[in-house]
Amino acid sequence: MIGRTNFDFAENLIFERGSPGRTGIDLPQNTMSDSVVDSLLLEHLRPPADKLVLPECSEPEINRHFTRLSRWNFSIDTNTYPLGSCTMKYNPRINEWAARLGGFANLHPYMPESRLQGALELMWDLQNYLAEIGGFKAVSLQPAAGAHGEFTGVMMIQAALKARGETRTKIIVPHSAHGTNPATAAFFGYEIVSVETGSDGLINMAELEAKLDSQCAGIMITNPNTLGLFEKNISEICKRVHDIGGFVYGDGANLNALMGIARPGDFGIDVMHYNLHKTFTTPHGGGGPGCGAVGVSKALEPFLPSPIVAKKQNYCFDYNRPQSIGRVRSFYGNFGMMVRAFTYIRELGPQGLKEASERAVLNANYVKARLKDHYVLPYDTDCLHEVVFTHKHTLDIAKGLIDRGVHPPTVYFPLIVSGALMIEPTETESKEELDLLCEAFIEVSKEDPEKLTSAPFHTALGRLNEAQAARSPILVYQHV
Amino acid sequence: MIGRTNFDFAENLIFERGSPGRTGIDLPQNTMSDSVVDSLLLEHLRPPADKLVLPECSEPEINRHFTRLSRWNFSIDTNTYPLGSCTMKYNPRINEWAARLGGFANLHPYMPESRLQGALELMWDLQNYLAEIGGFKAVSLQPAAGAHGEFTGVMMIQAALKARGETRTKIIVPHSAHGTNPATAAFFGYEIVSVETGSDGLINMAELEAKLDSQCAGIMITNPNTLGLFEKNISEICKRVHDIGGFVYGDGANLNALMGIARPGDFGIDVMHYNLHKTFTTPHGGGGPGCGAVGVSKALEPFLPSPIVAKKQNYCFDYNRPQSIGRVRSFYGNFGMMVRAFTYIRELGPQGLKEASERAVLNANYVKARLKDHYVLPYDTDCLHEVVFTHKHTLDIAKGLIDRGVHPPTVYFPLIVSGALMIEPTETESKEELDLLCEAFIEVSKEDPEKLTSAPFHTALGRLNEAQAARSPILVYQHV
Amino acid sequence: MRYLSHTPDDIVDMLQIIGQSSIENLFDSIPKENRLNRPLELPKALSEIELKTLLNERAGHAPKLSFLGAGACTHHVPELVSQMLLRGEWLTAYTPYQPEVSQGTLQAIFEFQTIVAGLFGLEIANASMYDGATALAEACLMACRLKPGTPCVFIPKTVHPEYREVCETILGAARIKITDQPGNSVAAVVYQNPNFFGQLEPQAHIIQEAHQQNALAIAVCTDPVALGAIASPGSLGADIAVGEGIGLCGHLSLGAPGVGLFATKKEFLRQMPGRLCGQTVDSKGQRGFVLTLSTREQHIRREKATSNICTNHNLMALAFTMTLSLYGKTGFRELAYQNIKKAIYLRQKAQKAGLQILFNGPHFNETVLKLTDTQAVRKLEQEDIFAGVFLDRWYPEYKNCLLVATTELYTEEGIDNLVRSLT
Amino acid sequence: MRYLSHTPDDIVDMLQIIGQSSIENLFDSIPKENRLNRPLELPKALSEIELKTLLNERAGHAPKLSFLGAGACTHHVPELVSQMLLRGEWLTAYTPYQPEVSQGTLQAIFEFQTIVAGLFGLEIANASMYDGATALAEACLMACRLKPGTPCVFIPKTVHPEYREVCETILGAARIKITDQPGNSVAAVVYQNPNFFGQLEPQAHIIQEAHQQNALAIAVCTDPVALGAIASPGSLGADIAVGEGIGLCGHLSLGAPGVGLFATKKEFLRQMPGRLCGQTVDSKGQRGFVLTLSTREQHIRREKATSNICTNHNLMALAFTMTLSLYGKTGFRELAYQNIKKAIYLRQKAQKAGLQILFNGPHFNETVLKLTDTQAVRKLEQEDIFAGVFLDRWYPEYKNCLLVATTELYTEEGIDNLVRSLT
């Protein structure tokens, strides 16, 4: 067991540090008097009563504050983090080096394209690499995250239908889907038609067929699905959806199972988002930024957001896309994340990416094999990169794992498994780490359930009262 | 009280991680066959029995290993670190940026001087800044640390005496001096003549005078001394030493009390080392690298190590120093540390450095005032940048502080105070941090002494058995 | 592969426990027809040495000097920030779903929310959005939820053109109209301040008018540094304020990632998009932080969520929080003042040099210079100096008009040189 | 000043508790005559923005290409290392005097000691020295302590010239003679392998001869990468081995800081210089690490210490440990082989091109090319390419002889270009 306790430093809010008049910055001296500004701005000026709620601390104080805070996080760098659906694999440090190169980090979006050739070439290449990996015709790097990619994708579907003169009213979203799927589809006014998961853990084909009709814009599907299982009827599903004139949206969050092995575009999926912050090692940063690039089939290519990167004489931004759905964010997407993903893909190469997927699947199956006598497997079929168990006391199990130095898996998702424990070890965990993880899971499963309700014990804070936070929300520091 | 416990991760030795065949590196492919090398090297080859004792781990494993290890250290970035004589002040992050600039970090020592002009200019400037701050005629940046500076300084003294045709046999080192002083002097074959500290905490002048004679090469003196007190007879001491034809070595470890306020060179000190890793914020790195630059008076300038940086047409290394003691290390000194110290001096400027010293002294006096009713003050006179207390249970007090989130002060040094607790808060600690520090000290002083013998309680490891380590030394991992 | 640690023995052992004879078999659930039967056509793997060569080539050198702003102004961000972000505990943690082992991220978000709400003079802020443009779109959507039956918002041309484009896309998808003509019945009136041309808008007046029309007032700020000197929208009654924080995060990176800021009044809390961190207590009564009010969010609420956003821009929010904390109360005001002073200086010098300044009156850190042609600017580009953004990229009516940003980063000498080169 | 946090109020409060009325008064113990009565004559303070401008100017750009070695060969060090060193817990800790709060540094030192001892095939190693040259001087001093009455050591000209200079200084101060002529009675025989010219020495023979003379054998290695392929000195009976690790620490920084390596036999433990970390147990019997055997060191032993060293090169030792750990057993051997292969390649190509190679026989990664003049090399310098080090800097007899290092970092194409430029 690697979880234990050690010294730690309490640390208040940054607003409770410092003292009036302190600052952590030195700006160059300036000769112009403040009054020049005051008399220019007049009624635009921020009056004293309109207080700036900012700390007053020296740089050493700020440094110590944030250094201490950071130490309260579990992270991939400190421990196994088998958060299902999140692909918490090792984030290479060379990525951080690359993204900070002055020739990338200091580029302004409105520099002339001639000055951006290196960056544009990188984006062009990345578009093509992702297209090849996913089996798509073209890729837009604009979306900032998975959900944003979903938005972009469904909008393209809507646009394609519209281009055919059609407005459809419904979209099929399996009950097992991630919350962003129905949230996205609903945004467009589509009625969400749910389909259930069969006893084999796959979409119930009979139900699906029954629900497909000409009002259906399509389906949003995750493959491998959120149980970590391959939807083996995927070609058939795509065909049926295409038959009624609909489109298939692929949620690519689980692409880490498939690199070099199978390509969603080849299945017949029309549009898919990639999570560069999952599959392609851009760091998750405690909740982003990510990059939710979307790949599309030929049919949807004309509708891609504008601009995309093109190669003509030189590399350039192509704005001349009359059927484009338009721009989904400012500038060109999270370029800093693209540099990291590009670096990763170039480092691994075709064989390395395939090996990564193979090892990811190997690791998940190993965990599955080692834990299946200790936890209930609601769907005991071949899993790919992740495995979903269930337990009577899911939350307590999660908290008990913390004391053993393992980050809890994703809990209570997918919704189709009550009390789900969704484990995605990823390929970068060694067998030894997996053994520790399995032992932790086994140990907790044998722990006195009563005792576990008070876990975790090793953390400075005990279990947090989430109900109270929601009941009377305190969302900002209350200054005294 | 800010000390508490939180989760932590156990972590074995790196040799206990990994598995045969793993590596954390990717090198470029190479086309030449290994046998070409084998047949070139023949009997020079490392045979299999001559095992390489290296781990076999992937990069993620190495990363996790060293990330976890780091978390077991106290450090300036995490907590107050009032280690007397060590000047644990904030290490600015801009220094790290500067030292990593490609135009500095990638310079090779044998590039032509024309290619090194920026670096040489920086070294030239730093030599001059240090000379101005210390009141010296010239400075060599070659020594790698304080003790190395001492070596260099005493050797220059010996060389100067020799140049006068003299060989002297003794050197005076106050009993209060740091261990490096007598160790250095003894190296040159000098007999160490000790002088005691008077009841005022200063060198006993009568005793000193009695011990000064024509066999005396000089004195090694620390000012402010290791009690944090200014040797107010310093001018007189220098005069007396000079009168007998000797030289005064100044241990500059405590320069943080004096910047812009007083200059050792002006006192009459002939040679002094600076600790750039103390006074000038180059990070201590868990024990170096530092930089122990030495400043010298006119009399000793000819003897400086070779080369030094000179400014002629261009900046250059001056090797033409016939009286030089020679080279004390390879290349030119710890250039990486010079960049950091240069950055710091340029950032603070003359006024900023003075303020730093003022605040350092203010902080030490504040701690002294707040603690003097709780700890014994062996010398209750005006202190400068540090204050020395004493206590019956020094070691237990030190360990008790750990639980309160404060690094212990330097203990059992200087030797003239039995059970010394030497506190140097430095200027970058805020009043609030000092208050926490004082409260921690006060709390521990009131703690049950019996209980304290088992402190610390918050650390993953309890008190370590130092006797056992020395009794049967295990200095390397024993492979099985 | 240095990131993978499976030795052949490991694989054999693991397969044995799994009960399979090869890794291949683990993929048996994928029908043959769905397999890719060839290697991916990607460039071959590179070692770190080769990778560095390649990336150094692609990156080339950093631009020499740039006066480009237009929604992406860089400001001075102390080196500490960039180095702090490298700490693995910040960099490689996920969204803080397990609060007991995420207090670092959670407390930082709480601090971010406090700072953002305070900057805008509003009561609450969320944990971040993707960028300023999508934050604006979300604000408009929220306004329309709050004013049902009025699916239209007013967005004038003084708002960043790309923000308007993004709103067209996103609001269009939500069947909400955008108008830049006054007089329509709208759910919200949007204004950018300082506006896209660097000028200050009559905020109080705009907000008042909006409220008179029974519309919400939404403020956009593409450079929150301005808020160190100018009145906050909240203090004047604005209902929602959004912004883009990239300039205070450290790297411009071709415009992203930055961080979208989103603040509003407490009364609108339930309609707010995005993640929220709230204060609570632990089992022993100690203060702690958790993600809260997720009943607005997609993972709980699914098709009824206020937004589909999940991953946001947390690490950039952390950078923003650190930078603002370093500046602090006095430093941030000084920063804003220096920006205005640099623009005043530019305008004075430009005027003296006979250059035409397009907009006068109170301004922040940008200036529109009307040049006679584009030649001087193109010439500077040859020297790797970027003098500004030509407005006719979006506003054909403003031919040869250059939007020039002058921040605390520029010396007076640098501005003198610019003016000289442009005249 | 952003690093200082005292507000005027703080100062007043603190002075009051101290019982003084001004900061000035705190310096009353310094006699007036000892005060500096003027401001320091230093350039005025710079803000971080100005500081960056200044330092960028001083640094300029990184050199384009360098084949310089001669005791300072750079090798590939993964980016992880440099980023790990930025963690405050490594960077800003002191020497680990309090083991309960220094287990990170201590365990890393223990790992370093293990790796260094293993590389050299010896039993023990210390926690680091300043550099290879001072480590060699310390080794000679130690040998003389172990062989009292023989204050002389043999150091041949094949040892790095600067190492010999440093030994002259330090051993001279300790009244120890250095000879490069065989036949004298000496306490130690020093040899560098690979020697300064890149050639491999007959180690076994040298060690045997040393022992026959009743002298200790001291091996020096200025590029420990060689030890991935060549027999360790310890395995052949050497008594002490020292080296310089800079090439595996990440930055050359004009030659320092690197890290001095020092290993020896267990029987000589008590005469060893420098800090040592040892394994022990805590109060609960758990394994832990402490600094140990300090009775050899200056802070305990004072004038009787084995060395005056205190601060060593710990952070570089950590970098070295990380790099070696990343390479690992197979990677490190591969690294050594690639270095040798690159030198073989260079020699083959140079020979074909008609360049004269000064030394033949088994070699590591350096090659001496005898050119007709210095012109080609000077011309390359104009292109920011550094072809090698001219030996006549130290060896007048080797005029126009260029010492060229070719490591894993160079492509065959790069070597081809070099050869072409030199012919």
Ligand SMILES: Cc1ncc(COP(=O)(O)O)c(C=O)c1O
């Ligand atoms: C299956 C699935 N779909 C979509 C998403 C949303 O991606 P993002 O968080 O990048 O918006 C996630 C993220 O957790 C996911 O797991």
Ligand SMILES: Cc1ncc(COP(=O)(O)O)c(C=O)c1O
């Ligand atoms: C007073 C004093 N002198 C000398 C030294 C030796 O300096 P260094 O450790 O840099 O060799 C120290 C270091 O602790 C010291 O405190």
